[in-house]
Amino acid sequence: AQSVAQPEDQVNVAEGNPLTVKCTYSVSGNPYLFWYVQYPNRGLQFLLKYITGDNLVKGSYGFEAEFNKSQTSFHLKKPSALVSDSALYFCAVRDVGTALIFGKGTTLSVSS
Amino acid sequence: NAGVTQTPKFRVLKTGQSMTLLCAQDMNHEYMYWYRQDPGMGLRLIHYSVGEGTTAKGEVPDGYNVSRLKKQNFLLGLESAAPSQTSVYFCASSHSRQGRNQPQHFGDGTRLSIL
Numbered sequence: 001a002q003s004v005a006q007p008e009d010q011v012n013v014a015e016g017n018p019l020t021v022k023c024t025y026s027v028s029g030n031p032y033l034f035w036y037v038q039y040p041n042r043g044l045q046f047l048l049k050y051i052t053g054d055n056l057v058k059g060s061y062g063f064e065a066e067f068n069k070s071q072t073s074f075h076l077k078k079p080s081a082l083v084s085d086s087a088l089y090f091c092a093v094r095d096v097g098t099a100l101i102f103g104k105g106t107t108l109s110v111s112s
Numbered sequence: 113n114a115g116v117t118q119t120p121k122f123r124v125l126k127t128g129q130s131m132t133l134l135c136a137q138d139m140n141h142e143y144m145y146w147y148r149q150d151p152g153m154g155l156r157l158i159h160y161s162v163g164e165g166t167t168a169k170g171e172v173p174d175g176y177n178v179s180r181l182k183k184q185n186f187l188l189g190l191e192s193a194a195p196s197q198t199s200v201y202f203c204a205s206s207h208s209r210q211g212r213n214q215p216q217h218f219g220d221g222t223r224l225s226i227l
Contacts, residue, residue, distance in 0.1 A: 043202055043218030051213050098143050102154040
């Protein structure tokens with residue numbers, strides 16, 4: 001069965017520092033991986049996806065993610081964090097059909 | 113350009129009452145989904161639909177029913193609400209073109225409390 005794990009419930013970084021939000025996955029076959037962000041009282045917003053090709057995927061708001069097949073990881077990164085990046089981040093993998101299986105989420109807190 | 117619209121945004125029910133959550137999308141998407149979000153558990157799929165008139169069960173379908181009579185609408189029903197169904201419910205939709213590659217677009221959620 002497909003699954004994703006986000007090992008950190010919360011990540012704290014100072015504004016201007018690089019940030020990493022971790023995600024590992026387990027799939028049968030080729031992975032289709034996604035990152036979403038959720039701001040308070042809002043729905044999830046799509047950030048980026050990995051389907052095939054380059055291991056470094058660039059997405060919205062300056063975020064990028066690195067796909068590592070040998071480590072079965074898909075970590076979300078940003079070179080310089082902003083206070084406005086503070087939110088709940090979800091990693092997801094496409095299930096056998098078309099729905100997504102989500103990780104439990106990681107709260108990112110960026111301090112000024 | 114509304115995207116995915118969910119109504120109502122908030123609702124409080126008593127145990128045993130019934131209600132229907134409405135999801136409407138204006139992007140002509142074929143696929144639609146209902147998820148529930150609970151603290152520390154991420155989002156879990158309740159039911160989904162790959163086209164008008166078709167629905168399928170997700171990970172946590174018990175206690176819920178759905179209907180997709182029109183392509184743009186996906187309804188989630190609770191026949192007899194239970195406190196365990198207190199949650200935030202999200203609807204999402206996506207294109208069928210390129211199937212599994214398309215990102216899902218989410219509504220802003222319905223916050224449901226069952227007393």
